Amino acid sequence: MEQDFGLFLKRLRESKSLTLSQLASGAGISGSQISRIENGLRGVPKPATLRKIAEAMDVPYEELMERAGYLRDEEQMAESIPEWATGKDKRDFKRMLEDDGELMFDGIPLNKEDKQRIKDVLTGLFWEAKQMNKRNPAYKKGKSEH
Template sequence: MRPTFGDYLKQLREAKGLTINDLAASAGISGSQISRIENGIRGVPKPVTLRKIAEATGVAYEELMDHAGYMQETKQSEEAIPAWATSKDKRDFRKMLEDDGELMFDGIPLDKEDRQRIKDVLTGLFWEAKQMNKRNKKPDDTEPKSGKQR
């Protein structure tokens, strides 16, 4: 059985040789908040708090997010391609996801986990837009248009 996040945090803190007050000071959060998390009084902390704890303990943010249960929430990828998608749709989708330019928010590069969340959202929006576009096409939209009037 996987330990609760509070149990995991306590084990992590103790393995790093930190007291509750040490961790609180390093992370910039209150000692009572850490105590409540470890004792199960407070649930899983928000991602922003997890980032502070990750920086204070030297543990990867993604690892804390995984232990907190956030990483299992949304895992959309190419397996989410709808059955109606054509080979051109799939090619367009792959091109969109493979464009791995550096993503930034407010001038700060996004980390791997944040980029993946954005890709997950874009995946859903891409397929929704494609499906809506297919529904809205009229049969005569596919005919080539000539400049001649009848």
Template sequence: MDNLSFGLYLKQIREQKHWSINQLAEIAGISTSQISRIENGRRGVPKPQTIEKLAKALAVSYSEMMDQAGYLRPEEAEQIPEWASSRDKRDFKKMLEEDGELMFDGVPLDDEDKQRIKDVLTGLFWEAKHMNKRKPLSSDDSTSK
């Protein structure tokens, strides 16, 4: 999720409660300017600690808000290698979210089969990312004198 999408999500929840930015700021213990920047997409996705304050203030599920912010679930995060960059993590989350109807031979797969496929794809994804990071430069890419 990009910054603006999370901001619009936050604004929608706040407005459903008929709260002003000032009211949310006071209840959550966050500055009005920070909430305004989040809602307008001028600030990055907030840190988990900030999201926790917002979730408590708005009486919204913390895990739902973390999902909306684009953070990985704990079970997804366990599968991430230590060398993965933030971009790698974003790519991984995007791959996991591409949740089209999985079929084999025209028959939809059940949840157990989908999870097995997801597990295999996760392993392949990280293997491919790791191999790309270790690729040596070709002689065309390097400069020699």
């Protein structure tokens, strides 16, 4: 997936007649980061980075999200959202997953499968914690007193 997305991004950038430096400047990210993405060395960027790239290239954000494989993942995640979750809960969760930091373990970037496993675990833990907070007002009150 990383190599496929990188090649797609490179072809898209070239079709817009943009250099690496021009895209980097427009997106506010480093040229070396874009180069690593295009060459499949960095992996698929986080959604927040994809948004910056989409805006810099004047392409639909959803197109990059789909090509990066996120839209399918979001649809699968939507199936696991509890019925009691509010709009604010969903926004909090989305914001948490869109954090732009690269996931690493022991100094090595994680591959897509490892990242998905982590997202799956975080999804379960997030909704469990949200439900616990909603059921136990004393827990929320106790946290605010500290």
